[in-house]
Amino acid sequence: xxxxxxxxxxxxxxxxxxxxxxxxxxxxxxxxxxxxxxxxxxxxxxxxxxxxxxxxxxxxxxxxxxxxxxxxxxxxxxxxxxxxxxxxxxxxxxxxxxxxxxxxxxxxxxxxxxxxxxxxxxxxxxxxxxxxxxxxxxxxxxxxxxxxxxxxxxxxxxxxxxxxxxxxxxxxxxxxxxxxxxxxxxxxxxxxxxxxxxxxxxxxxxxxxxxxxxxxxxxxxxxxxxxxxxxxxxxxxxxxxxxxxxxxxxxxxxxxxxxxxxxxxxxxxxxxxxxxxxxxxxxxxxxxxxxxxxx
Numbered sequence: 001x002x003x004x005x006x007x008x009x010x011x012x013x014x015x016x017x018x019x020x021x022x023x024x025x026x027x028x029x030x031x032x033x034x035x036x037x038x039x040x041x042x043x044x045x046x047x048x049x050x051x052x053x054x055x056x057x058x059x060x061x062x063x064x065x066x067x068x069x070x071x072x073x074x075x076x077x078x079x080x081x082x083x084x085x086x087x088x089x090x091x092x093x094x095x096x097x098x099x100x101x102x103x104x105x106x107x108x109x110x111x112x113x114x115x116x117x118x119x120x121x122x123x124x125x126x127x128x129x130x131x132x133x134x135x136x137x138x139x140x141x142x143x144x145x146x147x148x149x150x151x152x153x154x155x156x157x158x159x160x161x162x163x164x165x166x167x168x169x170x171x172x173x174x175x176x177x178x179x180x181x182x183x184x185x186x187x188x189x190x191x192x193x194x195x196x197x198x199x200x201x202x203x204x205x206x207x208x209x210x211x212x213x214x215x216x217x218x219x220x221x222x223x224x225x226x227x228x229x230x231x232x233x234x235x236x237x238x239x240x241x242x243x244x245x246x247x248x249x250x251x252x253x254x255x256x257x258x259x260x261x262x263x264x265x266x267x268x269x270x271x272x273x274x275x276x277x278x279x280x281x282x283x284x285x286x287x288x289x290x291x292x293x294x295x
Contacts, residue, residue: 040072041234044093046084046102047077048152050180060258065095068245069238081151094231095242099153103227104275104282112229114270115239116246121222124154124161125203127214128195129188137165137218144174146184146193158197160281161220189213205263224274228267243269 043065045058058075065073076093078084087093088106096106100122106112126145128134134143145162147155155177162173169175176193178184181202187193200219203211228246230239246267249255259266 118225
């Protein structure tokens with residue numbers, strides 16, 4: 001029962017924040033319409049990169065979106081994942097760039113509409129040092145696993161994978177969350193973590209000599225990746241312009257540079273039903289939480 005209760009922790013944090021925001025008189029769907037579009041759209045990006053790096057990566061993206069939609073676009077982010085959820089709940093974002101679990105929250109609670117998603121699916125890889133004898137996730141029993149911040153997509157996916165394998169955090173395995181992907185890898189190098197779970201795409205960003213010191217002992221099944229979504233107050237015409245702009249990036253030198261700088265292979269049109277399987281994860285988690293409370 002402890003494993004099932006623990007699995008509910010991340011979703012419980014988000015749901016608690018949503019409930020608090022829902023009690024505010026001006027929360028989410030209760031907000032008045034945004035100012036006239038000539039004042040610009042606010043594009044909220046979840047903090048998956050350090051602030052300066054995020055600003056650098058998204059500057060050309062913002063410029064491209066402004067040209068495509070014919071209106072100013074203002075980049076906004078937060079320093080924490082929980083802060084992003086709070087701003088989302090307050091209705092501050094006209095557009096969002098969000099990982100799949102935050103997208104589900106935005107769509108189901110506040111009516112956000114998916115525009116495009118990264119074409120490459122998201123999966124988490126469990127990494128150890130090359131000289132570590134562990135050769136599977138089960139071999140981490142009794143050891144320390146480093147993870148990105150709580151509420152990150154990889155943290156959610158990895159914890160679900162552990163629970164499915166019968167590795168209860170705090171019992172069969174110890175979990176330590178880190179502020180960033182690099183700090184998780186640093187802990188692995190120092191030996192304060194025996195393994196680190198990160199998005200697979202991180203492997204493409206590491207130098208070859210660093211890759212040579214690591215090995216993948218487990219990889220999770222792929223799930224739909226990060227989404228760009230729009231608040232329902234955006235007109236359908238502007239949503240269409242934004243979709244067309246992003247999908248056209250591979251067709252221009254400027255667009256290809258945007259994708260290369262961000263480390264993305266491209267986007268595809270997104271459909272809300274792409275995320276139905278992940279929604280069922282949430283339903284199962286809620287059911288486990290109720291059952292654990294009853295027992």
